Amino acid sequence: MIELTINGIKVQTPPKTTILQAALANGIYIPHLCWDRRLTPYGGCRLCLVEVEGQKKLFAACSSPAENNMVVHTETPKLEKARKTVLELLLVHHPLDCPICDKAGECELQELAFKYGPAESRFAAERKHDPESLAAPLIERNPNRCILCGKCVRVCREHQGVGAINLLGRGFKSKVSPAFEETLDCEFCGQCVDACPVGALGTKPFRYRSRVWFLEDKENICPYCGVGCTTTLSLREGKIVRARGIDGTGINEGDLCPRGRFGFDYIESEHRLTTPLIRKEGNLQPATWEEALGYISERLSEIKSRFGAETIGAIGSERCSVEDNYMLKKFMDALGSKNIDSRAHFGYGKISEALKKAFNIRALPVELNAPLKADVLFVLESDLTSTHPIYGLKVLAAKRDLGATLLVADPKQTKLARWATRWMRIKPATGAALVNGIMKAMLDEGIYDKKAEGTHGFDALKEALAKYTPEKVSEITGISADEIRNAAKTLASARNPMLFASIGSSENTKGTGTMLALMDLCLLLGRGPEALGLPAEFADTLGMLEAGVRPEGGLNVEDMLYRPNLRALYIMGENPAVTFPDAAKAEEVLKGIEFLVVQDILLTETAQMAHVVLPAASWAEKEGFFVGATGKPQKFIKCLPETGSSMPDWQILRNLGRLMQLDMGAKDEEGLDAEIANHLSLCFREQAAASFVPVEQAEMEMPDSGHPLILATGILMQHSGSLTTISKNISSAIADAYIQVNPRDAKTYGVVDEKFTKITAKDGASIYVKAKVTDEVPEGMLFVPAHFAHARVNLLTKPSANGEAPTVAVKIEGA
Amino acid sequence: MLSEEERKEIEAEAGQYDRKEAGSVEALKVVQRHRGWVSDEAIRDISAALDMTPDELDAVATFYSFIFRREVGRNLILVCDSVACYVMGYQGVLDSIKEKLGIDLGGTTEDRRFTLLPISCLGQCDKAPAIMINEDIYGNLGPEMLDSILSRYK
Numbered sequence: 006m007i008e009l010t011i012n013g014i015k016v017q018t019p020p021k022t023t024i025l026q027a028a029l030a031n032g033i034y035i036p037h038l039c040w041d042r043r044l045t046p047y048g049g050c051r052l053c054l055v056e057v058e059g060q061k062k063l064f065a066a067c068s069s070p071a072e073n074n075m076v077v078h079t080e081t082p083k084l085e086k087a088r089k090t091v092l093e094l095l096l097v098h099h100p101l102d103c104p105i106c107d108k109a110g111e112c113e114l115q116e117l118a119f120k121y122g123p124a125e126s127r128f129a130a131e132r133k134h135d136p137e138s139l140a141a142p143l144i145e146r147n148p149n150r151c152i153l154c155g156k157c158v159r160v161c162r163e164h165q166g167v168g169a170i171n172l173l174g175r176g177f178k179s180k181v182s183p184a185f186e187e188t189l190d191c192e193f194c195g196q197c198v199d200a201c202p203v204g205a206l207g208t209k210p211f212r213y214r215s216r217v218w219f220l221e222d223k224e225n226i227c228p229y230c231g232v233g234c235t236t237t238l239s240l241r242e243g244k245i246v247r248a249r250g251i252d253g254t255g256i257n258e259g260d261l262c263p264r265g266r267f268g269f270d271y272i273e274s275e276h277r278l279t280t281p282l283i284r285k286e287g288n289l290q291p292a293t294w295e296e297a298l299g300y301i302s303e304r305l306s307e308i309k310s311r312f313g314a315e316t317i318g319a320i321g322s323e324r325c326s327v328e329d330n331y332m333l334k335k336f337m338d339a340l341g342s343k344n345i346d347s348r349a350h351f352g353y354g355k356i357s358e359a360l361k362k363a364f365n366i367r368a369l370p371v372e373l374n375a376p377l378k379a380d381v382l383f384v385l386e387s388d389l390t391s392t393h394p395i396y397g398l399k400v401l402a403a404k405r406d407l408g409a410t411l412l413v414a415d416p417k418q419t420k421l422a423r424w425a426t427r428w429m430r431i432k433p434a435t436g437a438a439l440v441n442g443i444m445k446a447m448l449d450e451g452i453y454d455k456k457a458e459g460t461h462g463f464d465a466l467k468e469a470l471a472k473y474t475p476e477k478v479s480e481i482t483g484i485s486a487d488e489i490r491n492a493a494k495t496l497a498s499a500r501n502p503m504l505f506a507s508i509g510s511s512e513n514t515k516g517t518g519t520m521l522a523l524m525d526l527c528l529l530l531g532r533g534p535e536a537l538g539l540p541a542e543f544a545d546t547l548g549m550l551e552a553g554v555r556p557e558g559g560l561n562v563e564d565m566l567y568r569p570n571l572r573a574l575y576i577m578g579e580n581p582a583v584t585f586p587d588a589a590k591a592e593e594v595l596k597g598i599e600f601l602v603v604q605d606i607l608l609t610e611t612a613q614m615a616h617v618v619l620p621a622a623s624w625a626e627k628e629g630f631f632v633g634a635t636g637k638p639q640k641f642i643k644c645l646p647e648t649g650s651s652m653p654d655w656q657i658l659r660n661l662g663r664l665m666q667l668d669m670g671a672k673d674e675e676g677l678d679a680e681i682a683n684h685l686s687l688c689f690r691e692q693a694a695a696s697f698v699p700v701e702q703a704e705m706e707m708p709d710s711g712h713p714l715i716l717a718t719g720i721l722m723q724h725s726g727s728l729t730t731i732s733k734n735i736s737s738a739i740a741d742a743y744i745q746v747n748p749r750d751a752k753t754y755g756v757v758d759e760k761f762t763k764i765t766a767k768d769g770a771s772i773y774v775k776a777k778v779t780d781e782v783p784e785g786m787l788f789v790p791a792h793f794a795h796a797r798v799n800l801l802t803k804p805s806a807n808g809e810a811p812t813v814a815v816k817i818e819g820a
Numbered sequence: 821m822l823s824e825e826e827r828k829e830i831e832a833e834a835g836q837y838d839r840k841e842a843g844s845v846e847a848l849k850v851v852q853r854h855r856g857w858v859s860d861e862a863i864r865d866i867s868a869a870l871d872m873t874p875d876e877l878d879a880v881a882t883f884y885s886f887i888f889r890r891e892v893g894r895n896l897i898l899v900c901d902s903v904a905c906y907v908m909g910y911q912g913v914l915d916s917i918k919e920k921l922g923i924d925l926g927g928t929t930e931d932r933r934f935t936l937l938p939i940s941c942l943g944q945c946d947k948a949p950a951i952m953i954n955e956d957i958y959g960n961l962g963p964e965m966l967d968s969i970l971s972r973y974k
């Protein structure tokens with residue numbers, strides 16, 4: 006530790022920290038406008054000036070290292086004068102339009118001017134009068150208010166790894182802009198807006214909505230992915246008007262992705278359900294809760310007594326709270342049916358399956374900051390900065406800020422691939438083969454951890470890998486044998502390697518086998534599950550699984566939705582007709598079900614087929630717990646009243662259970678939470694008994710001359726399932742599905758950028774989507790996001806019988 | 821698209837540094853040498869060759885006055901407007917050039933023969949007022965000398 010004196014107080018600070026960091030950490034405030042904890046010091050604004058005894062010059066605290074025995078003063082008449090002058094200069098060109106600036110009231114420049122002012126300017130100068138840039142979605146720019154601190158530029162580039170904006174021009178004319186002063190077209194994370202100390206950047210949905218002092222801020226947990234970020238909602242007159250990340254708040258410490266920052270408005274959708282609906286004479290008609298629940302109770306009892314409880318099934322939701330899922334499970338138990346599952350079957354369920362085999366655990370929470378401690382990071386066919394944006398940023402930071410080696414194996418040029426130390430552009434869905442090849446190379450060269458020899462299954466692994474010589478794997482994956490050997494060496498020489506992958510339920514290039522291969526590699530490196538980063542997909546994926554929504558001894562979603570096994574099905578917060586693979590088949594089975602209940606916040610495509618539809622309260626209209634990828638229960642709170650007569654899912658189920666005279670346990674929320682707490686604390690405590698489980702590269706549907714391309718489906722950073730497609734904010738940035746096509750394939754098949762394209766699978770199913778010609782995808786591969794209902798992407802996909810990657814071979818034509 | 825030659829020269833420049841982007845100014849100069857100016861498209865191409873994003877390179881390019889982001893004429897007239905020249909007759913020289921060529925500062929003649937730009941001190945204060953055309957310096961100027969000077973540039 007370094008010891009120095011600031012304002013007469015002795016303070017300690019770790020080596021390699023600056024005077025500013027030492028001061029802030031010890032509760033001493035030094036004004037600063039261009040410094041940001043996440044970024045390299047810039048020293049641009051000169052507000053953080055301090056005096057150091059024995060030195061003539063003033064020091065910029067943000068960029069001067071703290072040294073032993075330094076004596077620093079932060080408040081002296083000399084500094085006061087210097088800061089006043091700096092502010093005076095900053096204000097020379099500033100428009101002073103605080104009365105109409107959305108930032109007023111939380112603007113750092115305004116606050117400093119208040120503290121050091123009132124500055125009477127000794128300078129006469131031109132004020133800036135550039136037009137505002139309002140053409141881009143979501144983000145507005147007002148260059149006149151910009152103080153050129155460069156924070157936005159640096160956050161975008163250094164922290165987000167994007168680089169969409171920069172300071173163009175010089176001197177008076179400098180302004181923050183995308184290249185060529187074009188319209189901003191970026192990830193729309195909005196991180197630059199939170200970073201801006203003044204009102205030069207803003208979010209459009211908040212433009213002129215409210216003066217900040219009328220807002221009420223509430224911290225809530227983001228309802229989207231498994232990271233579980235805290236998003237600070239600002240409320241005005243019963244509406245959420247904006248969401249921000251506040252530095253240091255939540256496990257995300259203030260970072261947010263586009264979904265968490267802009268996706269909050271989905272709850273205001275005009276399609277929200279406000280009352281229960283019952284199908285009468287073929288149409289869904291409004292009904293009271295008594296009627297609806299009475300009817301459900303009657304029909305379920307009847308089906309149970311005539312055909313048995315085993316003909317009744319339920320589907321839970323990775324987006325509902327732990328309480329909701331727990332109650333659904335309880336309801337099914339009380340009914341006497343074990344048929345309960347969720348969409349996780351197509352996503353995290355595959356990871357869970359692999360974990361069971363390799364480590365005898367069901368779920369593996371991730372530690373958000375673990376990537377920062379790794380020296381070699383290997384990311385397998387996973388677009389982490391899209392699936393789990395804030396977790397992905399940690400992987401990026403390990404490479405960029407801390408100098409770790411980042412190996413990325415992916416056919417797509419993801420953001421991580423762009424920043425990787427080495428990017429192995431494998432063919433789609435060949436991740437398992439690649440990992441097998443890497444392990445084989447490690448065995449051949451004897452560079453694996455010898456502990457592994459004692460691990461159960463080592464000999465079987467050795468035998469199974471015999472045929473995966475780097476040369477053979479090179480044929481399968483399309484990358485050279487040397488690259489494979491190199492990757493093996495890099496991993497083997499790591500002090501602290503970490504292996505990453507995620508499986509989204511709409512992704513079709515990875516399966517249980519891919520995950521098992523990765524776990525084998527982990528064991529061969531002599532590591533345990535702590536070296537794996539396999540984040541669960543949604544806000545409550547782990548909570549839902551632990552609440553018991555998993556098919557133990559009962560039917561899984563494939564049995565329930567792709568085979569006519571059920572007479573009655575209860576769906577909570579899920580829309581299989583759009584989000585499940587092979588949607589046409591699922592729809593057919595759903596239509597054939599005698600009694601379908603759908604409980605949701607909207608009249609989804611699936612709800613439209615139901616016999617009874619129940620309106621559920623959404624996130625922010627109820628409270629509860631989410632257990633996301635980190636495995637930590639996080640409480641989300643109620644900020645708004647329920648829409649119409651909607652109710653939290655768990656209450657609906659409790660009421661229904663009581664009506665049916667089933668034992669539903671806890672009577673109120675507290676009782677319920679106590680019951681769940683008991684239950685949850687068991688969840689990750691199982692013993693890990695590691696064993697190697699060799700896997701083969703899965704057979705895939707192979708492209709042939711008639712259907713020469715592989716179609717990969719997946720996730721965009723801006724979207725999450727189909728939920729975000731009802732957010733007007735998010736849709737203003739990306740509202741439509743598009744299919745990514747490599748320029749060469751585009752040429753071969755006559756596909757034109759931005760034009761509709763027909764994609765046909767082997768079974769003749771086809772869809773029309775707009776094309777985006779880009780070399781982000783390699784030749785021979787197409788990528789389409791699966792979020793958009795109207796694009797019907799899931800007409801082409803298939804569920805897989807064996808948990809493997811159900812890739813689809815397609816043909817494509819310009820249309 | 822960068823020409824083969826441009827690409828080679830850029831690679832040679834960038835190859836001198838650990839990080840390719842350190843060669844960005846030189847790379848911009850390479851393209852400017854070949855084409856006279858640097859278009860948006862060229863910025864995209866060069867940035868790709870240097871593993872930079874276009875906005876970063878555009879920031880570098882727009883910082884330097886003598887990286888031209890608009891097309892310029894075949895010959896460049898730079899008129900010094902710093903103190904010594906200013907007091908020694910800058911205005912007369914400038915007005916005369918403007919009149920002869922029919923363009924303002926920042927303008928290019930229709931036949932693309934000349935572009936007229938201001939510049940800071942050329943280090944010729946003892947011979948003020950001074951101008952520079954392409955690589956040639958002219959000092960102790962009077963408006964009457966301009967015809968013969970300009971006629972040397974086609």
Ligand code: SF4
Nearest residue numbers: 161191192194195197
């Ligand atoms: S929104 Fe995000 S990606 Fe876009 S400019 Fe701002 S920081 Fe960069």
Ligand code: SF4
Nearest residue numbers: 151152154155157201
């Ligand atoms: S827009 Fe804001 S963050 Fe960006 S340079 Fe200007 S003042 Fe700084």
Ligand code: SF4
Nearest residue numbers: 227230233234262265
């Ligand atoms: S979607 Fe995920 S990464 Fe984005 S803000 Fe929400 S929890 Fe964080």
Ligand code: FES
Nearest residue numbers: 037048050051067
């Ligand atoms: S915070 Fe130190 S110079 Fe801006």
Ligand code: FES
Nearest residue numbers: 900902905942944
């Ligand atoms: S002032 Fe013109 S050359 Fe020095």
